[in-house]
Amino acid sequence: MSNTKLDVRVYPIDEPKGGTRAFASVSVEDLVAIRGIRVMEGSNGLFINMPQSKDPKTNEYHDIAFPVAKGLRQEISKAILDEYKVQMREASADKFADRKPSLEEGLRNGAAKAAANAPAPRTGAMPKNADVAV
Helix, strand or coil: CCCCCEEEEEEECCCCCCCEEEEEEEEECCCEEEEEEEEEEECCEEEEECCEEECCCCCCEEECCCCCCHHHHHHHHHHHHHHHHHHHHHHHHHHHHHCCCCHHHHHHHHHHHHHHHCCCCCCCCCCCCCCCCC
8 A cells, every 4th residue: 555645643742651652643545534543662662553442341452443454554653653753853853952051061162162262372572671561
């Protein structure tokens, strides 16, 4: 199922607890939308969980909505995980840009600026009999 039109939205969790890292929704070909998809992190990395409900009799979880075709499931999974990774990179870059420099970085940057703006050292000797007011 290549060239499937997917509109993916990912909503990362600011302070994730457990394995859930984000929620997502996807619209397939402007025909059907699936909400409540979870981006999970497990021992083998990131994966998605389709929306589920718990059977009260068996205590088992069953997918409520899911792609029947394996290829479509793979496309949806890849699109969601790719969008999640993009958002995490952007969030990381934003945090770095907003972060204040440490004291050490501030001192190092200040010293570099001072060195760049320092006047050039004088060359040549002063005359021996010059009157210099001190």
